[in-house]
Amino acid sequence: MAADPHLAPHWDTAALITIDMQRDFLSDAPFGLAGTTEILPNLAKLTETFRATGRPIVHIVRLYPVDGQDVDRVRRTLVQGGAVFVQPGTPGRLLAPGLAPADDLDDETLLRGEPQRLGPAEYAVYKPRWGAFYRTKLDELLAGHGVDTLVFAGCNLPNCPRASIIEAHERDYRVVLVTDAVSQASEQGFREIEGLGTVLCTTAEAVSPSA
Template sequence: MTDPHVAPHWESSALVTIDMQRDFLSGRPYGLAGTTEIIPSLRSLIDAFRAARRPIVHIVRLYQGDDVDRVRRTLIDGGGELVRPGTDGRLLAPGLLPGEGPDLDDKLLLDGRAQVLGRDEYALFKPRWGAFYRTPLDELLRGHGIDTVVFAGCNLPNCPRASMFGAVERDYRVVLATDAISQASEQGFREVAGIGVVLVPTAEIVARVTTPG
C-alpha cells in the first residue's frame, strides 16, 4: 500500500515532460539511446491528460550564449549544434503536440515565460538540469491547483531526476512513468523511490487519470 503522504492525487495532477526535443532523440549526434522508443508511451500519457483536461507542461532546453551548464560549455563554445534557438533540433519530438502544433517561441521562452501550446498545455525553458530552477513552473502548477506531478521524458539520471528532487523539495506528490522515461535503470528507480517518488507504468497512469475516482 502506498504511503498516504506520497500517494498521487490523480484529480489534481499534471504531466511534465522533460527535454523531449528532436536533438535528444535516439540516433541523433547528441541523442540519448531509448528516447525515441518511449514516444508511444509518452503520447498515451499526453492523450490521457488532454482528455481529462489536466495540465501538461513540456520542459525544453535552449542553448544560446554563455548561460549553459559548465559540462556543456566547451561543446557549445566550439559550435556544437544542440537545441540552438531557431533550429529544427530544438523542437518537440514529432507527434507530441496536437496536429502540427505551434513552433516554439524562443524569445518568449528565453525570457522565462510560459508559452501556451493548447488548452492547459505549455512549454517552459529551463536553463539547467532541474525544471524548477529559474523557471515559473511552481507558480504555473500552483495556479492550476496541482499537488501531484507526473514526470516522463529524456534521460532519467540527469534532468528528470533533478526535476523530481525539485518537486519533492516543494512538497509535491511525485510520480514517475516508468516506461516513458529514457536511460532508466533499476538503480535509478530505487534512488528516486527513496525520496518518495511513486513508480507507476503508463497504462496505470492513463487509467487513473481517465477515471481518477
C-alpha cells in the same frame, strides 16, 4: 500504488511534466540519448490522456544559445566550440513530432522565462539547467492550475528528470515517475528515485490509475 497517504498521487489534481523531449535528444540524433525515441508511443498515450481529461501538461525544454554562456558547464565548451543542438531557431530544438498540439516554439518568450501556451492547459517552459524549477515560473504555473501531484516522463533519468523530481519533492508535491516513459533508466536509478518518496508506475497505470 503508494500505500502511504502522504505519497499517494492525487490524479484529479495532477499535471504531466515531460522533460527534454526535443528532436535533438531523440535516439538517432548526433547528440541524442539512446532509448528516447522508443518511449514516444508511451508519452503519446500520456499526453493524449491528460489532454482529454483537461489536466495540465508542461513540456520542459532546453535551449542552448549560440554563445554558450547560459549553458551547463559540462556542455559549455562543447557549445562554444560550435556544436549545434537545441539551438534557438533550429529544427532540433522543437518537441518530438506528435507530442504537442503546436509544432513551433517561441524562443523569445521562452528565453525571457515566460511559459508558452500550446493548448488550453498545455505549455512549454524553458529551463536553463538540469532542474525544471530552477530559474523558471513552473511552480507559479502549477499553482494557478491547482496542481499538487506531478507525473514525470521524458529524457535521460539520471540528469534532468532526477534533478526535477528532487526539486518537486523539495516543494512538497506528490511525485510520480512513469517507468516505461523515461529514457536512460536503470533498476538502481528507480530504487534511488523511489527512496525519495516517488511513486513508480507504468504508462498503463498512469492512464487508468483506478484499474
